[in-house]
Amino acid sequence: MESNQIIELFYFFEDSFIGEYIRGSTWLFPVIESFHLIGLAVLGGSVVIGDFRLMGFILKKEKIGYVIKQTRVWFKFGFFILVSTGIPLFLSEAVKCFYSRAFWIKMICLVIGIAFTFLVRNPLVLKGYDGKLIPLLGFSSFFIWTVVAASGRWIGFS
Amino acid sequence: MLDIAKWLATTEWSIALHESLYLYPWIESSHVLFICFFFGTLLFVDLRLTGKVFTNLSISEMNKGILPLTIIGFCLMTLTGLLLFYAIPVRNYQNIFFRIKILLIIIAGLNALFFHRRMSKEAKKWDKDSSIPKSMKVSAIASLFTWSLVIISGRLIAYNWFDCDRQPQSEWINFLTSCVVDYQLYEGIDGI
Known part of the structure; x- marks a missing residue:
């Protein structure tokens, strides 16, 4: 897909009913964004607790598999809130997003974060892997999700 | 109060913060990250009280393990929040969402105070078993609810209509x- 085809697609998103409806309201975008932030905090909490355990900072007596099991449901719940609020936010300003470097950084890191969490971090930990790379696993996950959150906030400044 | 806000706005650092191209967005982004740190960890502390997560751990073990992170998050969130206020003091002071947010923070603070007072007195009785008093569970849910409202009103400050x-x-x-x-x-x- 060439870049002019992508921008056309983004214009199509922005012209969508939901996009126009949100743009036409004074308070809808801020309110959806507030819930997006709550979703981020829920996901962030499960990332912080899971990854800080992997890095050996907290709950050292607990098995890493147990901590990940306890936090992953809330990770998914936070992710669900983020996606269901993030899509309407995107639709309301898709063209701005297209030209925002922060948006693309966020999206690339988001894909990496999801793949890393569900294909590497969680399966390894839940299969009982307890080797030397565990702290690195925690640090990598924490770093990726921090970049996702920070670049996401930066979309608003661009 | 308005006079104090007006005076703050004339100080050199407030003007510098307000006019900075990158510093203000950096502080605001950090504020958001520290909110995640604070609220996200508090979520698990409160969920433990309702018996939804980490039931293998006693309440005091959970608090000992997680609450330091929550407190660090709170301090950094407050520090960055004060700087954000200081950058635009008059507009924030006259912002209805800012006022609602401060009111909600006071309510959340009182709830936390009530909670910890009772916790330190009685926790030994129900620390290990699952019979956490109902009032404590209500307090945990009220904490999550109030802090959620703090986040919402905080975000709306930027869009004050x-x-x-x-x-x-x-x-x-x-x-x-x-x-x-x-x-x-x-x-x-x-x-x-």
Whole structure:
């Protein structure tokens, strides 16, 4: 897909009913964004607790598999809130997003974060892997999700 | 109070923060990250009290393990929040969402105070077993609910559609936000 085809697609998103409806309201975008932030905090909490355990900072007596099991449901719940609020936010300003470097950084890191969490971090930990790379696993996950959150906030400044 | 805010706005650092191209966004982004740190960890502390997560751990073990992170998050969130206020003091002071947020923080603070007082007195009785008093569970849920509202009102500060400069507003909005308005200017315009 060439870049002019992508921008056309983004214009199509922005012209969508939901996009126009949100743009036409004074308070809808801020309110959806507030819930997006709550979703981020829920996901962030499960990332912080899971990854800080992997890095050996907290709950050292607990098995890493147990901590990940306890936090992953809330990770998914936070992710669900983020996606269901993030899509309407995107639709309301898709063209701005297209030209925002922060948006693309966020999206690339988001894909990496999801793949890393569900294909590497969680399966390894839940299969009982307890080797030397565990702290690195925690640090990598924490770093990726921090970049996702920070670049996401930066979309608003661009 | 308005005079203090006006004085703050004239200080060198406030102007520098307000006019900085990158520092203000960096502080705001950090504020968001520390909110995640604070609220996200508090979520698990409160969920433990309702018996939804980490039931293998006693309440005090959970608090000992997680609460330090929550407190660090709170301190950093407060510090960055104060800087954000300091950068635009008058506009924030007259912002209705800022005022709602402060009120909610006071409520959340009182709830936390009630909670920890009771916790330190009685926790030994129900620390290990699952019979956490109902009032404590209610307090945990109230904590999550109030802090969620703090986040929402905090985010709305940036979008204030009741700003003093956006007149006409209704009289009671101007009263609640301490806006000084010359009503004669808006005579005959709807909404006042």
